[in-house]
Amino acid sequence: MTPTTSPPSVQSGAAQARGTAAAPPAPPPGALAGLPPASAPVLPLVPEGIVEPLLSELSAPGHRGVRLPACDVPAIPLATALPAWAIRATRAALPEVSEPEVIRHFTRLSGLNHHLDKGFYPLGSCTMKHNPKINDELAFLPGMALAHPCTPDEGLQGALELLWTLERHLAAITGFDAVSLQPAAGAQGEFTGMLVVRAYHQSRGDVARDTVLVPDSAHGTNPASVRAVGWKVVELKSKDGRLDLDVLKAALGPHVAAVMVTQPSTLGMFEPQIAEAAGMIHAAGAQLYLDGANFNALVGLVQPGKIFDVMHLNLHKTFSTPHGGGGPGAGPVAVGAHLAPFLPGPRAARNEDGTFRFERDLPQSVGRVHGWHGNFGVLVRAYAYIRSLGPDGLTEVSTEAILNANYLMHRLKGAYDLPFDRPCMHEFVLSGRGLRKYGVRTTDVAKRLLDFGVHAPTVYFPLIVEEAIMIEPTETETLRTLDLFADVMLRIADEAKTDASIVTGAPWTTPVSRLDEGRAARELKLTWKNA
Amino acid sequence: MSYVGRSVDERARMLAAVGVSSFEGLLVDVPEELRIHEPLAVPPAASELELRAEIGALAAKNDAAKDMPSFLGAGLYDHYIPSALPRVALRSEFMTAYTPYQPEVAQGTLQVIFEFQSMIAELTGMDVANASLYDGASAAVEAAYLARNQTGRARVVVAGLVHPNSIGALRTFLGPDVVTVLAPDPATGTVSAAALGGALDDTVACAIFQYPNFVGAIEDVPALCAAAKAKGALAVAVADPIALALLTPPGALGADLCVGEAQSLGAPMSLGGPVCGFFAGRKEFVRKFPGRIVGETRDQHGRRGFVLTLQTREQHIRREKATSNICTNQGLIALMNTIYLGLVGKDGLYEVANLSFQKTHYAVARAAAVAGVQPAFTGPFVREAALRLPVSAAQAVRAGRTHGMLLGVDAGAFDPAHADILLVAATEKRTRDEIDRWAVALAKSIGRTPQLEGGAR
Numbered sequence: 001m002t003p004t005t006s007p008p009s010v011q012s013g014a015a016q017a018r019g020t021a022a023a024p025p026a027p028p029p030g031a032l033a034g035l036p037p038a039s040a041p042v043l044p045l046v047p048e049g050i051v052e053p054l055l056s057e058l059s060a061p062g063h064r065g066v067r068l069p070a071c072d073v074p075a076i077p078l079a080t081a082l083p084a085w086a087i088r089a090t091r092a093a094l095p096e097v098s099e100p101e102v103i104r105h106f107t108r109l110s111g112l113n114h115h116l117d118k119g120f121y122p123l124g125s126c127t128m129k130h131n132p133k134i135n136d137e138l139a140f141l142p143g144m145a146l147a148h149p150c151t152p153d154e155g156l157q158g159a160l161e162l163l164w165t166l167e168r169h170l171a172a173i174t175g176f177d178a179v180s181l182q183p184a185a186g187a188q189g190e191f192t193g194m195l196v197v198r199a200y201h202q203s204r205g206d207v208a209r210d211t212v213l214v215p216d217s218a219h220g221t222n223p224a225s226v227r228a229v230g231w232k233v234v235e236l237k238s239k240d241g242r243l244d245l246d247v248l249k250a251a252l253g254p255h256v257a258a259v260m261v262t263q264p265s266t267l268g269m270f271e272p273q274i275a276e277a278a279g280m281i282h283a284a285g286a287q288l289y290l291d292g293a294n295f296n297a298l299v300g301l302v303q304p305g306k307i308f309d310v311m312h313l314n315l316h317k318t319f320s321t322p323h324g325g326g327g328p329g330a331g332p333v334a335v336g337a338h339l340a341p342f343l344p345g346p347r348a349a350r351n352e353d354g355t356f357r358f359e360r361d362l363p364q365s366v367g368r369v370h371g372w373h374g375n376f377g378v379l380v381r382a383y384a385y386i387r388s389l390g391p392d393g394l395t396e397v398s399t400e401a402i403l404n405a406n407y408l409m410h411r412l413k414g415a416y417d418l419p420f421d422r423p424c425m426h427e428f429v430l431s432g433r434g435l436r437k438y439g440v441r442t443t444d445v446a447k448r449l450l451d452f453g454v455h456a457p458t459v460y461f462p463l464i465v466e467e468a469i470m471i472e473p474t475e476t477e478t479l480r481t482l483d484l485f486a487d488v489m490l491r492i493a494d495e496a497k498t499d500a501s502i503v504t505g506a507p508w509t510t511p512v513s514r515l516d517e518g519r520a521a522r523e524l525k526l527t528w529k530n531a
Numbered sequence: 532m533s534y535v536g537r538s539v540d541e542r543a544r545m546l547a548a549v550g551v552s553s554f555e556g557l558l559v560d561v562p563e564e565l566r567i568h569e570p571l572a573v574p575p576a577a578s579e580l581e582l583r584a585e586i587g588a589l590a591a592k593n594d595a596a597k598d599m600p601s602f603l604g605a606g607l608y609d610h611y612i613p614s615a616l617p618r619v620a621l622r623s624e625f626m627t628a629y630t631p632y633q634p635e636v637a638q639g640t641l642q643v644i645f646e647f648q649s650m651i652a653e654l655t656g657m658d659v660a661n662a663s664l665y666d667g668a669s670a671a672v673e674a675a676y677l678a679r680n681q682t683g684r685a686r687v688v689v690a691g692l693v694h695p696n697s698i699g700a701l702r703t704f705l706g707p708d709v710v711t712v713l714a715p716d717p718a719t720g721t722v723s724a725a726a727l728g729g730a731l732d733d734t735v736a737c738a739i740f741q742y743p744n745f746v747g748a749i750e751d752v753p754a755l756c757a758a759a760k761a762k763g764a765l766a767v768a769v770a771d772p773i774a775l776a777l778l779t780p781p782g783a784l785g786a787d788l789c790v791g792e793a794q795s796l797g798a799p800m801s802l803g804g805p806v807c808g809f810f811a812g813r814k815e816f817v818r819k820f821p822g823r824i825v826g827e828t829r830d831q832h833g834r835r836g837f838v839l840t841l842q843t844r845e846q847h848i849r850r851e852k853a854t855s856n857i858c859t860n861q862g863l864i865a866l867m868n869t870i871y872l873g874l875v876g877k878d879g880l881y882e883v884a885n886l887s888f889q890k891t892h893y894a895v896a897r898a899a900a901v902a903g904v905q906p907a908f909t910g911p912f913v914r915e916a917a918l919r920l921p922v923s924a925a926q927a928v929r930a931g932r933t934h935g936m937l938l939g940v941d942a943g944a945f946d947p948a949h950a951d952i953l954l955v956a957a958t959e960k961r962t963r964d965e966i967d968r969w970a971v972a973l974a975k976s977i978g979r980t981p982q983l984e985g986g987a988r
Contacts, residue, residue, distance in 0.1 A: 049834050051638060055646050055873050065874040066613040068882045072963040073893035078777065078885075081892065082911050086749055088779050092654050094877040102873040103615050109643060110624035114636035117623035130534045131627050134579045140617075143590030145799035148603040150940040152929050155594030159802055162589050172572040184665035184804065187856045195703070224856035228704070233851045270560040301558070302565045320534075324863030325640035326630040326662070326823065328805030344703070367703035371606070371668035371696045371792065372803020384586060388532040390576025399554055400535045406557055407545045423549075423557045447635065456633050478536045479545060510635035512830040520828035520840040524817070526659045527649040 051511050052108050056528045059095035065102055112511045113325070114455050120481055122408075124427045124458035124470025125219070125266060127296045127317035132388065135381035136322065144380050149372045153357045159376065160356030163348040166383045167332075173386070173394065174295075174311060175303025176334035180343040182374040186293060189312025189331025190225035190260075192344060195366040196310060196335060197258045197287045198229060199342040203364065206285065209257035213286075215243060217266045217462045222291060231257060238464060241267045241420045243277055252284040262291040263304065264425035266462040266470070268405065270297075278307040287339075293317060296474065297402060297426035300395025310335045318397070319382040330378040344369050400475035401426040404482060408473055411486040415493035419465055427472035429465050440496040440503050442467040447514065448495070448506035452488045532576055594937060600965040601937040602894070604915050604956025605745070605945075606667060606694050607803060608773070608795040610883060611960050613874045616797050620867045630823075630859070634838045635830075640862060641837035644825040647869045654775045655768075655789035656782025657811035662823035663865040664857060667792030668700035670808030671739060671769055673821040673855055674788045675705055677812075678737030678765040680819050688730050690740035690755060691715035691722040692748065693769055695945035701739075720746045720908035720917065724754035731762035737788075741769040742781060746942070746954060747891075747915030748908055749778075756785030772796055772809065772868075774914050776884035788812040797871025798864045807864035818844065821855030886959035890966060891916050894957045897970035902979050907952045916955045917942065922977045924953040930976035936969055938976060 047053070078087050097105070114121070121128035139145065147159050167179040183189040194212070201209050212226040215236045223233040236247050236259075243261070252259075259281050264270045271277070281288050290304050290311035295318045298304065304311050315321050316329035323329070335343060341364040349359035358373075386394065402425055409428040413421065417431040432442035446456030446469075458470040473482060495502045507513065551557055558566075577585060590596050601609045620626075624639060631637030631644075644662045651660035664670045671694075675687045687705060689698055689712040701710045713722050713730055727738055738759040740750050752768065759766040768781035768789045773796070781789040794806040810821065817824070818841060826840035844853065875883060895916045898904045903921035920927055924941040931938030943950030953973075957966060974981035 049829075051834055051836070052642060054642070054649075055869075056649065059876075063876070064878065065876050066615070066879055068611075068875075068879060068886060068959055071886055071889050073889055073966065075885075075889045076892055078888070081888075082749065082777075082913070085753060085784070086778050086911075088775075088777055091877050091881050092776055092780075094650060094653065094872055094875075094880055096876045096878070097873055099613075099615055099874060102870065103619055105873070106619045106643070106870055107622070109639040110619070110622045112636075112638035112642075113624045113628045113640055114633070115624045116627035116629075121629060123629060126629060128629060132532075132534060134582060136621065136626070138582065138586045138590075139801075140799070141587065141590040141596070143593040143596030144586075145801050146595035146609070147593050147802045148595065148601060148607060148609070148800050148937070149803040150603050150605050150607075150944070151594050151937060152925075152932060152941075154929065155932055155937070156802070158589035158592030158596075161592070162586075169573050175567075184669070185857075185859045187859070188665065188669075191704075191856060220853070221856050223851035224853045227851045227853075228856045230706075270558075272560040272562060275562050275564050300571050301567065302561060303567050304565075306565055322626045322863070323629045324861075325625050325628040325637075325643075325866065326862035327859035328665075328861050328863060329859050368668075368696060368699045369703055370804065371666040371694070371700065371806070375665075375804040376802035377799075377805050380586070384582055386573055387577045387585065388579070388582055390532075391570035391573055393533050393576050394571055394573065396533060396535055400537060402557055403542070403545055403549075403554065406549045410549050423551075423559055446633065450633060450636050455629070455636065476534045476536075479541045507635050511638050512635055512834050512836040513832055515634050515830050515836045515838050516828045517838050517840065520826035520838045523826070523828070524814075524840070525827035526645075526817070526824060526840075527652045528646070529649065529652065 051112065054528050055095040055097060055105060058097050058101055058105060061096060063096040063098050065097060065099045119453045119455065120477060120485055121455040122457045122471045122473055122485065123455060124472040125293055126458065127472060127474055129320055129474035130476040131320055131322040132385065135384040138384050139377045139380040145377065157356055160348045160358065162380060162383055164350055164356055166379055167348065169386050170313065170332055170334060173299060174334045175305025177337040178340035178343060179332050179334045180347065181332045181379055182344045182368065182370045183312065183331040183333055184370050184375050185327065185329040186312055186314040186331040187221040187225055188369055189333050190221055190291065191228050192333045192369050193289055193310045193312055194225055194229040194231065194258065196333065196339050196342040197289065199364065199366050200287065200339050201257055209255055211255045212257055213251050213259040215261065216464050217241065218260060218262055219266065219291060219293060222260045241265065241269060243271050243273060245273055245277060248277055249280060252280060252286065254285065256284060256286045258287040258289050260289040260291060262294060264294050264297050267420055267429050268424040268427040269420060270425055275307055294426060297398055299398045301398050305334065305336065310339055315378055315382040320385045321378045321381040328375045328378055330375040330382065342366055397475050404473040404475060404477055408471060408482050408486060412489055415490050416469065427470060429462065430469040430471065431465055432467035432469055435493065435496045438496045438500045440500050442469055444503045444506065445469065445492055448492050448503045449488065450507040451509045454485060454488060532578060594932065599935055599937050600961060600969065602939045602955045602957055602969060603937050605940040605954055606792055607800045608956060608958055609800065609960055610795050610958050612797050612799065615874055616867060616870050620863065620870055625866055626863065631839060634836065638836060641825050643866050643869050645827065645837050647865045648825060650869065650872045651809045651811050654772050654780060655770060655811040656780025657789050658814035659817050660809060660811035661820050662825055662860040664808035664810055664822055665861060666804065666806045666808045667694065668697040670790035670810045671697040672700050672704045673810060674767045674790045675701060675737060675739065676821065676855060677788065677816060677819050678767065681765060681816060682736045682763065684734050684736040685709060686711065686735045688713065688735050688738050690727050690738055690750065692720055692745040693739055693741040694745050697769065718908065719910045720744065720748040721750045721910065724751055724758040727755055728758040728761065731759065731764055733763060735762065735764045737765040737767045739767040739769060742778065743771065743774055743913040743915065746908060746917040747912035749911045749913060752781060752784045760785065771914055773884045773887065776880040777888060777913065788816065793868045796868040798867045805861055805864050807861040807868060817841065820844065822857045823860050883959050887957065888913060890957035890961050891955065894955055894966050894969060897966060898973060901970060901974045903977060904973065914956060918953045918955060920951050920953055920977055923950050925950065927953060927976045931972055934972040934975050936972035938969065938973055
């Protein structure tokens with residue numbers, strides 16, 4: 001995959017005056033997935049300056065999509081059944097579009113997305129691993145997808161059995177005693193975990209604790225979730241990217257309710273002193289929370305339940321459920337036996353005769369955090385994933401994720417700064433600061449990667465690394481893909497030195513070029529009505 | 532099964548390249564007391580064929596797999612999902628994409644969200660909407676957070692029959708002492724503006740009401756909004772997007788925020804998740820909105836494009852000072868909602884809403900012929916009908932299953948005081964024949980002899 005043609009000069013890009021219809025510059029060759037298509041409009045009839053019309057722009061009076069049956073019951077006039085003020089004066093101004101036009105619209109829009117089934121997605125902390133198709137299909141079985149939660153328990157036996165069993169599988173994998181499947185996402189799991197910890201302290205009359213210690217490398221949701229419970233956040237400054245036990249010791253006290261730790265940390269490193277830290281935290285009467293966003297490094301190797309009190313899992317990360325363009329996820333919470341009575345309810349329970357029910361009589365529960373039972377469709381997929389991998393397959397997830405990350409780190413550490421040079425877990429963090437002298441920032445590297453059919457890594461996170469580039473390959477990428485990606489990364493580092501404009505002007509081949517985020521925030525066009 | 536493509540030789544080459552003799556050499560930082568060396572205590576791996584059989588058998592045990600006409604509602608509705616919808620929504624390009632953090636390669640997801648925001652704003656009569664939240668309950672909670680943030684006041688007053696699970700979530704998130712729930716008038720099932728006004732003072736951030744409410748009754752929305760405003764509280768409407776095709780939108784009636792559950796717009800019920808919360812409001816509040824928001828902009832060539840905007844509200848920038856801890860939206864479900872609204876369009880959504888309205892009213896008329904069954908409340912109703920039974924509703928719905936019918940929702944499961952109330956919702960999917968059979972099953976289920984009515988067919 002050696003490049004054969006030279007990339008466009010920056011002038012050809014800049015020459016694209018606003019509003020002109022000229023095609024973007026010819027793309028450089030892609031090294032990974034072949035060339036993404038140039039951004040020629042899919043339909044030649046698309047107006048200038050528009051990649052895809054809005055549904056409202058495709059609308060024409062009288063066009064119809066799906067038709068509905070005629071009313072087969074005696075109809076009553078709305079005016080006889082509703083107060084006059086409540087009857088909508090005119091129909092909501094929704095689009096009027098035929099079915100084929102609707103299908104083409106969304107199909108064309110879909111083509112503007114990078115996605116996992118098309119190419120590599122080395123997003124650190126996001127675990128963009130393969131999403132098995134059988135799992136989607138099973139989640140959409142009518143018996144699952146059409147289940148209504150108000151069906152009597154007798155009519156939900158299959159769903160209840162799946163929930164009950166999944167709780168036990170997740171407990172076995174994490175080494176905890178009990179699991180709540182209700183939180184709809186990782187952040188909701190964090191919040192739930194904090195609520196459970198608060199209820200635990202309160203149950204013991206220990207009501208003065210109002211502070212949670214959070215390392216400076218933590219995900220932003222950690223401090224935000226602590227605040228949502230009404231507690232204070234104290235940030236722990238890390239030393240060489242790790243928890244500093246002296247800092248921890250100084251911060252602990254009778255006011256500390258919990259310490260939230262990410263393991264491995266967002267730098268991709270396991271905290272070697274975590275067991276010692278746990279001892280200090282427990283001695284101070286606080287609870288130890290694990291942000292399980294990085295559990296993909298630990299499956300089958302480490303059981304957090306051995307020393308942690310509570311953790312959340314991101315099923316859309318470690319357990320392969322699709323991200324869906326930004327949700328739905330699922331954020332189950334696993335806890336030790338001492339916290340189990342406080343988990344949200346209702347929960348699936350098994351009756352003595354082997355049938356199942358939703359248990360609603362949970363007097364110490366913190367209450368419900370979701371409108372129903374959590375993201376059941378996501379839970380079905382995670383159940384299927386665990387069943388299809390089994391014990392060996394689950395352990396292989398972590399071993400190969402860790403090997404992939406170390407291999408990539410090894411290939412890239414010469415061309416990019418590696419702030420913490422030691423074996424990593426499932427991800428690692430590079431710094432783009434070495435490219436600054438060429439006028440190239442990390443964001444430029446990220447945009448340039450898009451030209452090669454690769455999604456950008458997570459950038460500018462964690463905050464404690466300057467110009468951070470956080471790379472997580474996951475276990476489902478092959479050696480070939482890793483090598484191609486490394487080749488591209490090395491090539492971009494080289495471009496930065498030889499012709500930085502190629503990098504700073506990127507992306508060249510995407511459906512749109514860099515977008516003006518400042519303009520979006522200033523003008524705030526948030527609907528087509530004011531567009 | 533394994534989704535890892537790796538040969539023994541490749542593995543050896545990779546370990547050699549990294550400079551370790553075995554995999555264990557990479558775990559230098561992991562303390563031994565945390566390690567496990569025995570296999571995980573989960574069942575052995577299943578092939579696709581075996582998995583299909585196992586989960587297929589579980590699915591088959593649920594009533595949803597059987598041919599039972601459903602009259603269940605209570606916030607989640609069995610509407611027809613057009614064939615084109617899953618075909619488009621489940622495309623890999625949408626399904627396996629991540630959050631649109633690199634907008635140049637995520638215009639599909641971003642434009643869909645922009646269209647979702649536009650249509651939710653239109654249906655609710657509000658200026659702006661966000662990219663969605665986890666569900667209707669989380670949307671209600673986030674509305675309360677916004678109101679508290681906006682007004683600097685702590686308490687929340689819920690006007691009567693807002694969805695009990697949303698009230699439950701409000702209590703969990705805000706604390707039970709913070710949330711006051713007003714009892715509805717026992718005759719109408721609604722809360723009067725006078726009662727609401729009497730419960731409001733300068734400690735109350737918002738009044739939350741539902742339109743139509745949990746039992747389908749129509750609250751006096753203009754009066755409730757005015758009562759809230761008079762006391763400096765925000766008026767928060769919880770609404771149903773299908774009903775809003777018939778009803779004057781809350782934004783035109785004085786509400787400040789309108790939130791709710793969007794599952795009924797083309798998404799499967801899936802035991803209540805994943806579903807999709809929508810969040811809309813007046814534009815003066817947009818900088819305090821929770822979650823993601825997509826805005827229009829231009830690229831370097833002047834082409835229209837879409838980006839996540841106002842991100843300085845969010846947790847990944849503001850951390851503990853964020854407006855909310857919410858990180859994800861419900862992208863895939865919001866996509867289904869958007870495709871649905873595109874497919875049914877302006878007239879189709881009205882027809883879905885009107886058919887559901889007419890069929891629910893027809894069901895109530897049929898039920899009125901069953902001895903001992905009567906409407907639980909006086910006054911207009913939309914979306915849901917509440918029937919008072921001579922037996923417990925829990926008993927009736929269990930008996931209904933044996934007659935092959937999901938009769939309705941036992942309101943007693945939400946409030947013991949409503950143990951004799953059956954909530955009934957008929958959508959456009961229910962035929963007249965099914966509704967007639969439902970009335971017969973209802974009669975049998977409460978121990979009455981079904982009348983064979985003339986004129987019904």
